[in-house]
Amino acid sequence: MFEALAVIPVEELALRHERCRRLLRELNPQAGGLLVFSRPQVYYLTGTLGMGCVWLPLEGEPLLLLRKGLDRAALEAPSIRCAGYRSYKDLPGLAAEAGVAFPEVVAVDQGGLTWQLGELLAARLPAQRFVSGDLALAIAQSLKSEWELEVMRLCGERHHLALYDILPKLIRPGMSEREIAHLAWSVFFELGHQGILRMTAFGEECFLGHVSAGDSGNYPSSFNGPLGLRGEHPAAPVMGYAGQLWRPGSPLALDIGFQLEGYHTDKTQAYWAGKAGSIPAEVAAAHGFCVDVQAWLAENLKPGALVGELYAHCADWAVRAGFGEGFMGLGENKVPFLGHGIGLAIDGWPAIAKGFDRPVEKGQVFALEPKHGIPGLGMVGVENTFEVTDSGAVCITGDRYDMVCVE
Known part of the structure; x- marks a missing residue:
């Protein structure tokens, strides 16, 4: 019944994904992907200002994980796989189901989370070790x-x-x-x-x-x-x-x-x-x-x-x-x-x-x-x-x- 007001071209999103991956390999070689929470950064990688996060693995397609906004994401980010979640503890399972399991070391946009939420994320995902992916993401967006x-x-x-x-x-x-x-x-x-x-x-x-x-x-x-x-x-x-x-x-x-x-x-x-x-x-x-x-x-x-x-x-x-x-x-x-x-x-x-x-x-x-x-x-x-x-x-x-x- 509804149409998107605008959609970022698939080729543009692919360019952004590869730019982030290249910079992550350079700056955070221990990390197996980038987990992004800030809404503007989620938009940059997907084309929708979703309430949640986006998982960008070094290999495989990105996965948009939302607390709310699945229907809107389907309109605005039709090329991005999407799933809903309620708790941070759900994220690893959803990523594994999508074929892009979380590695041991995950880069995260620390600027996109408060200290409270960052500690909560670490507590809910004890199998992961988090490093800052902020610089890689910032440089990617500067280009x-x-x-x-x-x-x-x-x-x-x-x-x-x-x-x-x-x-x-x-x-x-x-x-x-x-x-x-x-x-x-x-x-x-x-x-x-x-x-x-x-x-x-x-x-x-x-x-x-x-x-x-x-x-x-x-x-x-x-x-x-x-x-x-x-x-x-x-x-x-x-x-x-x-x-x-x-x-x-x-x-x-x-x-x-x-x-x-x-x-x-x-x-x-x-x-x-x-x-x-x-x-x-x-x-x-x-x-x-x-x-x-x-x-x-x-x-x-x-x-x-x-x-x-x-x-x-x-x-x-x-x-x-x-x-x-x-x-x-x-x-x-x-x-x-x-x-x-x-x-x-x-x-x-x-x-x-x-x-x-x-x-x-x-x-x-x-x-x-x-x-x-x-x-x-x-x-x-x-x-x-x-x-x-x-x-x-x-x-x-x-x-x-x-x-x-x-x-």
Whole structure:
């Protein structure tokens, strides 16, 4: 009686399965397969956001094991074998019945389970020894297929249209952060944003993103990003505060994500409340430096590059150029990275930071976000989403990086 809204092509799923297996053999050679619990990761491997897990053996077909959602899975993941279960202790028997028995060592996405559930899994499956399969899964998801890239390119195109072309015609100085946030949502929804932003870091939440007018850009933040914000309330530090107005002669930063078919792009657009040409020299210089850093990163994000080295170069460059104090945040807001992978989650692997030294590969997608905090004024800078090609990274969220002046 029902039809699926969309189905991931069988060939696409097979490509993902083999990529995970290849990385598992490299990174977890003792493991005989990957057991995945996080719903977005289950979707990545099957095409359905099932409540349960998916078992991907090194040899044999994957098996989707669900507590709930069997009928929906039959619609959305018709090529994936599926069975229901009630307790973790049922999993080995179901896998054996399907001809893909659990080996002694099983890799699991530990980030997809709470400590409580992880201990419960280990208690219910005493014959198995569990190791972390998180890195293999993260690297696999960082390598986008052409099918995924097509979705992300469309997402990025609409993202730029919303923030650069449409929204400046609707906002004006004197509006509150909340009013601007609501207008941004309206524009995004009209362009097809599907209403959810996902993050993988434990405890992190994101709803629309940051709307920071004036000194809100440097407001103390507990979010792992350089842009401060007051937010709606201490219990909901997201979007923008109704009591903070965007005043003439001050910046406005909108760091908000777009999402289509589960895939995200990230973009920060900076605006200036005033006539064209009224941006103070200090502000223009700081913003221009961030644009230059973004351009250098894009040029050097080529296959084989090491993102840890790229980060170190830019951090040193900021100090030498006189922007060291506010680069990537002021005070406790300063963060030790310049960007991050992105895809089914905003905060994808890897970060452009010290310690991430696996060579960059073609098809990876990064959000590059050089920003600069100016004491007493706010934050300027850019963020855009880039696709890695053989000759460098290409922006998929527009080709204009200037501050937009709004009177």
